Amino acid sequence: MDPRDEKGKMWYNGKFIDWWDAKIHVMSHALHYGTSFFEGIRCYETPKGAAIFRLQDHTKRFINSAKIYRTEIPFSEEEINNACIEVIKENNLKSAYIRPLAFRGYHSLGVDPTKCPVEVIVAVLNWGKYLGEEALSQGVDVRISSWNRMRANTMPTLAKAGGTYMNSQLIKMEAMADNYSEGISIDANGFVCEGSGENIFVIRDGVLHTPPQYGASILPGLTRDSVIHICNDLDLEVKETLIPRELLYIADEIFFTGTAAELTPIRSIDHMTIGAGKRGPITEKIQKRFFEIIDSKVKDKHNWLTFVY
Numbered sequence: 001m002d003p004r005d006e007k008g009k010m011w012y013n014g015k016f017i018d019w020w021d022a023k024i025h026v027m028s029h030a031l032h033y034g035t036s037f038f039e040g041i042r043c044y045e046t047p048k049g050a051a052i053f054r055l056q057d058h059t060k061r062f063i064n065s066a067k068i069y070r071t072e073i074p075f076s077e078e079e080i081n082n083a084c085i086e087v088i089k090e091n092n093l094k095s096a097y098i099r100p101l102a103f104r105g106y107h108s109l110g111v112d113p114t115k116c117p118v119e120v121i122v123a124v125l126n127w128g129k130y131l132g133e134e135a136l137s138q139g140v141d142v143r144i145s146s147w148n149r150m151r152a153n154t155m156p157t158l159a160k161a162g163g164t165y166m167n168s169q170l171i172k173m174e175a176m177a178d179n180y181s182e183g184i185s186i187d188a189n190g191f192v193c194e195g196s197g198e199n200i201f202v203i204r205d206g207v208l209h210t211p212p213q214y215g216a217s218i219l220p221g222l223t224r225d226s227v228i229h230i231c232n233d234l235d236l237e238v239k240e241t242l243i244p245r246e247l248l249y250i251a252d253e254i255f256f257t258g259t260a261a262e263l264t265p266i267r268s269i270d271h272m273t274i275g276a277g278k279r280g281p282i283t284e285k286i287q288k289r290f291f292e293i294i295d296s297k298v299k300d301k302h303n304w305l306t307f308v309y
């Protein structure tokens with residue numbers, strides 16, 4: 001994705017403006033202190049037209065991320081949902097990555113954000129495969145990060161807040177500097193957490209394991225939640241449990257989940273081959289069902305799709 005290619009309209013505080021007119025002042029609070037909340041949502045091209053995946057759940061998480069930081073987004077849940085739909089229509093898109101963002105704008109310097117206005121945008125862009133074109137079928141090579149995720153009661157991990165992503169950036173840059181696609185973070189207690197922008201599932205003896213939604217310093221991912229539902233539908237057992245680092249090395253299959261990453265298999269960690277060193281059969285089964293739901297090939301029984309047009 002090259003932002004310079006982006007044209008078209010951006011939803012900005014309730015109005016549509018040109019992509020390049022969406023500007024802020026350099027003294028905006030968010031720039032100085034990381035004061036922002038965001039979402040990443042995919043809109044897929046399906047045989048029945050453009051469909052947004054889990055829109056309402058993303059909007060709820062967006063509003064709650066702000067609430068954790070005592071911030072009220074000055075638009076209702078319904079208005080944000082509609083903004084995501086309307087910005088796709090306005091740009092006449094069949095598919096897109098939708099990025100709602102709320103941030104504290106320009107008023108005064110100082111840590112106290114409360115006088116700075118809360119501004120909201122919804123951008124749409126083309127975002128291809130997060131970890132590379134072949135990642136979904138071939139898998140990726142990753143490392144365990146030397147950076148830990150935030151300890152409980154430091155930076156809240158249930159909030160998808162801009163500042164938190166400084167930690168993600170450390171994990172990602174360290175991995176890339178060593179030619180890995182991604183890093184896996186460990187929490188303050190020494191247990192496996194997540195990728196810099198993905199949750200993780202570990203398969204051993206036919207059972208899936210993933211860090212618990214609460215208490216493991218992870219973002220409660222919606223793709224993660226979707227995978228858990230799909231596993232129930234497919235009669236696959238999922239355990240939400242603390243995962244020691246060494247379980248990764250002896251796993252049969254491991255994959256990342258995320259809106260951007262979708263379901264990306266991991267083929268090696270720290271140069272140790274995972275399972276057969278390629279996408280495993282259970283990963284493939286879950287991945288297949290995930291895309292069948294999106295492609296309307298099987299019934300969307302959980303009501304995950306919102307059709308745009």
Ligand code: PPE
Pocket residue numbers: 039040041168194195196197198199218219220221222223224257258259260261
């Ligand atoms: N953990 C983190 C830290 C995270 O950022 C994401 C999403 C997830 C887990 C998976 O959550 P979900 O998308 O609800 O399944 N990361 C978003 C932003 C990535 C970025 O580089 O920006 C995303 O995937 O859209």
